[in-house]
Amino acid sequence: MMTKQERKRERTLIVQITTRLLAGEDAQVIADDLGLQTADDSRCARYTYDGVAILLPGAVADDGNAEVEYPEADTLREAAQSYVDDGDRGDPDDDEPSTSWVDVWAWRVGLVLVPVEGDEDKRDVDTVEIDRERYTIKTDPDEPECADGCEHDWRSPLSVVGGIAENPGVWGHGGGVVMTEVCRHCGCYRVTDTWAQRMDTGEQGLRSTKYREADDESLAWVARKDAEMLDESSPYSLTARDGRISTAIEVIRNANGDEDEDAMTRELETLRAALPAGWTADWTGSYSGDEADVEIIRG
Numbered sequence: 001m002m003t004k005q006e007r008k009r010e011r012t013l014i015v016q017i018t019t020r021l022l023a024g025e026d027a028q029v030i031a032d033d034l035g036l037q038t039a040d041d042s043r044c045a046r047y048t049y050d051g052v053a054i055l056l057p058g059a060v061a062d063d064g065n066a067e068v069e070y071p072e073a074d075t076l077r078e079a080a081q082s083y084v085d086d087g088d089r090g091d092p093d094d095d096e097p098s099t100s101w102v103d104v105w106a107w108r109v110g111l112v113l114v115p116v117e118g119d120e121d122k123r124d125v126d127t128v129e130i131d132r133e134r135y136t137i138k139t140d141p142d143e144p145e146c147a148d149g150c151e152h153d154w155r156s157p158l159s160v161v162g163g164i165a166e167n168p169g170v171w172g173h174g175g176g177v178v179m180t181e182v183c184r185h186c187g188c189y190r191v192t193d194t195w196a197q198r199m200d201t202g203e204q205g206l207r208s209t210k211y212r213e214a215d216d217e218s219l220a221w222v223a224r225k226d227a228e229m230l231d232e233s234s235p236y237s238l239t240a241r242d243g244r245i246s247t248a249i250e251v252i253r254n255a256n257g258d259e260d261e262d263a264m265t266r267e268l269e270t271l272r273a274a275l276p277a278g279w280t281a282d283w284t285g286s287y288s289g290d291e292a293d294v295e296i297i298r299g
Contacts, residue, residue, distance in 0.1 A: 002069045010056065010071060014111065017054055017060045018125040021113045027052045039110055047128045051108025056128060057128045061106040069109075079257075080135035083102075097141035101198050107132035132151035140209050148276045150185040157182060175205060187214030187222045219243035229280030229295060233274050238296060243294050246284070247271070248291035268294065 002010070009294040013034070022111050031038045031054045035093070058071035061081035068086070073079035082105050108130040117124040146152050161169030161180045168178040176195030189212035194206035214222075220243050227240035236247040249271070252263040271281050271294065276297055284291040 002071055006071045007035055010069075011129065013021070013056065015157065017111050018129065020124050021111070022123065027054055027113065027139075030054060039108070041128075043130050044110070044128045045132055049114055049128065051113065051114045053112035053128050053130060056109045056111065059106050060129075061104050063104045072191055076131060076133055077135055080104040080106045080137055084137040085140055087240070096161055096210050096212050099140050099206075099208035101200075102137050102139065104135050104137055105132060105225050106135060112291075138206075141211060144186075144211050144213075145187040146183060146188075146189050152186070152188075153184040154181040154190055155184050156180070156222075157221055160218050178209075181220045182221070183214075184222065184225060187218035189214070189218065190214065216243060230275060230279065233276060234271065234296075235274055236294075237270060245296040247281075247294050247296065248288060249294055251287070 017030060017034070017231050021027060028038055030036075031052075034054075036057070037055045039055055039130065040052050041047065041049045044053070056071075059073045059076050060067055060069050061076075061079040061083035062068065068083055070079040070082050083106075084102050086140050087102075110128045110130045111125055113123050114126045114289055115235065116124050136250045142153060156163075156169040156179075158165055158168040160167075163169050169239065171178045171180075173193060174195035176193065179192045179194075183190070190297040191210050191212065193208045193210075195204060197204045197208040198206065217249060220240070223245050227238045227245045230245065231238045234247065236249065238245055240249050240259045249264070249267050250269065252260045254260045254263075268281060268283065275281065275296070279296060281294050281296050284293040284295050
């Protein structure tokens, strides 16, 4: 995207080139003097001209909605990629963001001296598109955030993703497969399709990725795996149910038969100290008979 300062420099350069061309200076001499490149009309698909065009720095890109200049682009592909990166792609509220493809045209801009229509003795400076080419830019969705302090660890538990034991979560699709994985830490899903199709063009055989939010089934699996891991260090037996991990601490009473809050706090701190980093425990306020419910959570 062109800044105000870059646009000012470009306008100054255009005025300088235009003035010198109209004054009769040779285009190649001007380009060499300014450190610019040139191109003859063999590189211009839409226009025929004599001599050479003086190329402005950078490139222009457009997907059919708007032309955007990228003066710092070293290549046409870089300009096309920047066009997509700078654009507003996808629906931020989409529950299943997925791969998209965008066709972008990119070209260099040249300044060339041309005859004025209707008066062959007069000359003017016009702009031409040089090396115009189409690029298909693939954009994969950003990974959703994982659980606090964690990075995604993609697994294929048969009980969650289905399929067969030898290849869980994998299903045939056209000339490829659809692979479903679930994150060990947060329970969200990643679905990879090796025979994806562009809906706008119908092109098949592409590779796409999409993400789905965690559901009750995947969260329950995550809780079970967490409970198995935490159970190794916890002084109390842990239970995973409905996506939560809990345990019970027997109520300690004082000589009067009342709950001894200090003693119970020490028991809770003992449990907390035994848990791995990134985990803690807290009372839920619920009781089952003479046992107090404790939930194990990340934090």
